[in-house]
């Protein structure tokens with residue numbers, strides 16, 4: 299353990315660091331400020347201090363920053379961000395799995411902060427209660443790729459693996475991924491293709507069809523074409539084992555539910571409200587959504603699942619090996635990698651719902 303301002307091996311840990319702070323809830327340009335704040339310190343034997351190289355941006359962070367989610371006591375200033383990659387620069391005496399100098403990636407417990415990954419340094423912990431996920435970064439994955447993984451890949455994994463109980467044991471399985479070009483969707487296509495003998499069809503716009511095919515999709519349906527969607531519904535009724543919905547909303551649910559076989563599963567990462575949280579959601583809205591979820595679960599024509607909270611154990615134990623083996627990659631575009639100080643642009647991009655793959659803050 300070392301005090302901030304001192305040197306740990308060759309690394310000088312500064313007293314102050316830069317971080318992207320949410321100073322008030324609202325529009326990105328009024329809310330996010332690139333400020334100097336105190337660098338966190340290792341104070342417990344389970345703590346790990348990481349010099350952040352990249353942080354992943356997720357829609358939930360923008361939704362919370364806008365004040366659209368009914369989260370009580372969301373005080374400001376706070377640093378948002380869950381997903382990160384970086385270098386271990388200090389650690390407590392009881393941390394034995396990681397050494398100073400290790401390249402790592404992972405997720406903190408809370409995407410909404412208050413001490414999140416949009417910062418030059420983060421403190422994580424191996425204690426059972428306070429720890430998120432932390433994994434050694436394989437050399438074949440860049441810091442930017444690793445920072446994209448956390449919430450989005452775990453969600454895609456849980457939505458599919460957690461709903462796979464009804465997949466037929468034999469014969470070809472068929473999975474439809476709605477929103478196949480986004481952060482969750484690009485991972486969902488790739489993970490679905492790791493299930494043996496599975497045909498995966500992506501629903502995305504025509505401009506992203508080539509990308510979605512390149513991730514392994516056997517076919518793509520252009521959701522902007524009424525004709526293409528009508529043909530899908532007409533020709534492929536009762537042929538799918540699973541629908542993975544990364545967009546949400548009642549329209550998709552009613553449009554495609556008839557595609558499922560009798561034992562098929564509708565698995566959503568979002569629920570009955572399209573892009574849930576893009577608009578302000580009060581407690582009453584959440585109650586209504588809860589009732590719809592419950593009625594679909596209890597009385598719907600098909601099994602209905604919603605992924606609510608990503609599990610960090612899943613990230614360490616089940617998802618990390620898929621990345622290390624190269625079976626799943628993060629989709630990154632250079633124009634979606636922003637410097638930490640340009641977080642306003644990153645948040646505006648994620649709010650547009652036009653992201654392709656992941657958005658990353660380079661630190």
Ligand SMILES: NC(=O)c1ccc[n+]([C@@H]2O[C@H](COP(=O)([O-])OP(=O)(O)OC[C@H]3O[C@@H](n4cnc5c(N)ncnc54)[C@H](OP(=O)(O)O)[C@@H]3O)[C@@H](O)[C@H]2O)c1
Nearest residue numbers: 357453477479480481482483503567573605606651652653
């Ligand atoms: N439950 C959880 O724990 C959990 C965890 C992570 C994420 N989520 C939620 O899951 C959703 C997906 O997140 P994301 O990171 O993938 O980002 P996203 O911003 O929702 O996805 C962007 C992608 O969606 C596509 N898209 C937009 N409207 C569409 C539509 N009507 N039909 C099909 N595709 C459409 C866009 O492609 P085009 O530009 O071509 O339209 C773009 O590539 C978000 O609402 C997020 O909050 C939930």
